[in-house]
Amino acid sequence: MKIRKVGFNITVLPVSILSVSMWLAIPLANAAGPYDSMNKTKMPDSDMSGMDHSSMDMPNSDMSGMDHSSMDMSEMDMSGMNHSSMDMSGTDMLGMDHSSMDMSEMDMSGMNHSSMDMSGTDMLGMDHSSMDMSEMDMSGMDHSSMDMSEMDMSGMDHSSMDMSEMDMSGMDHSSMDMSEMDMSGMDHSSMDMSGDMAGMDHSKMNMSEMDMSGMQGGEAPADARSSDYSNGVPYGRYGKPVMMGSLPLWSVSVDDLGYQFDDDQINFEIESWYGDDSNRLRFRTEGSAQTKDDKEIDSLSSLAYWKPLGIYWNGEAGIAYNTENDKPALMAGIVGTAPYFVETDARAYLYTDGQVQLDLGAEYEWRLSQHWVVIPEVGLTAFSKDDVDNHITKGFNELETEVRLTYETLNRQLAPYVGVSYETALGDARDLRRQDNESVDGSSLTTGVKFWF
DSSP states (O other): OOOOOOOOOTTHHHHHHHHHHHHHHHHHHHHHOSSGGGTTOBOTTOBOTTOBOTTOBOTTOBOTTOBOTTOBOTTOBOTTOBOTTOBOTTOBOTTOBOTTOBOTTOBOTTOBOTTOBOTTOBOTTOBOTTOBOTTOBOTTOBOTTOBOTTOBOTTOBOTTOBOTTOBOTTOBOTTOBOTTOBOTTOBOTTOBOOSBOTTOBOTTOBOTTOBOTTSSOSSOOTTSOOTTSOTTOOOOTTOSOOOGGGSOEEEEEEEEEEEETTTTEEEEEEEEEEEOSSOEEEEEEEEEEESSTTOOEEEEEEEEEEEEOSSSEEEEEEEEEETTTTEEEEEEEEEEEETTTEEEEEEEEEETTSOEEEEEEEEOOEESSSSEEEEEEEEEEEESSOBGGGTBOSEEEEEEEEEEEEEOBTTTTEEEEEEEEEEEEOTHHHHHHHHTTOOSEEEEEEEEEEEEO
């Protein structure tokens, strides 16, 4: 007779003892009450990192009286748990109390809820008001396919939930369906969500039919403050106040009205406009009138639309008429202030015969005192082609300069002046004048006045 050695693996023993203990404990637990034993459950160091709940069937579970208020899950490791196929569609959680559940240090970084079905879950009455999730790590959680479309959360209270330090940087909610979720009674008034949600993806979340009727926002109440802060009080007999810049104004400026002694003629330059700081209608005319012989008047007048182009420059476009050649023209120009406060204008005129005239001008105010001002100015005129009948040649034709000494008075609205002017023909225009026995250049004393109102 041979004696055989009988052995067993000691690693199997704890599992067998645990299985027998659970088999004996289940009837006792049921006798004491279905959930009595869970009220004092402590799971602070439980390691659930490899647990698989993927096929757990909880569709009709009744958890309406469960109390997790003292459950300590603060250091529980759920990093590898898989809830991907858990069916909680009919679970009744009415009355569950998570108010004191401590999940502050729970690691859920690897949990997978992608296929969890909570569409019919009744959470009416759940209280999460004191749940501490401040340090929970949810950076790797996947909720992309979670179906919450018919979940009733109308009585949930999250008012005191602390999520200030929760890390949700890697959470994926891109395919979460919340289209029919009822959140009408949810209270998030005191929820602290100051944590990091930098990596959360809600790009495909469907909230098209979500009922948020109880949440703050929407239409303003009937007694809300009016947008202009008038609260229905009328403006009175003076009407609604307006900004000065939006009021239409007008101005007339006579930049030159003087007599030129050598030529026995009166020179004039007048501008007027109507509009505001953004849009104006502008009229301008300049020329001379002879005081002897046939008393001929030569003038170039324009009516243009004025618009600011920038801080220092304005644009003009309109129509013009020149009495010297008796032709209308289209006009466009730029007027403004060049560096060192040089007042500059450039205007081009396109006449009906194809002739193009270019007028360039610049002036500078050299202020000697509060009243005395020296104003030098220069002007150039050029044409695009020859016109012998009107004594015009192609290129620059004429240069005009003048220096005035003015004295401003009456709040600078009136300024009499004396000055010296000089003009000369340029290029081929000099020869053309000699052929017509006209002077090529000349100078003259001038006197006059400039004013505006």
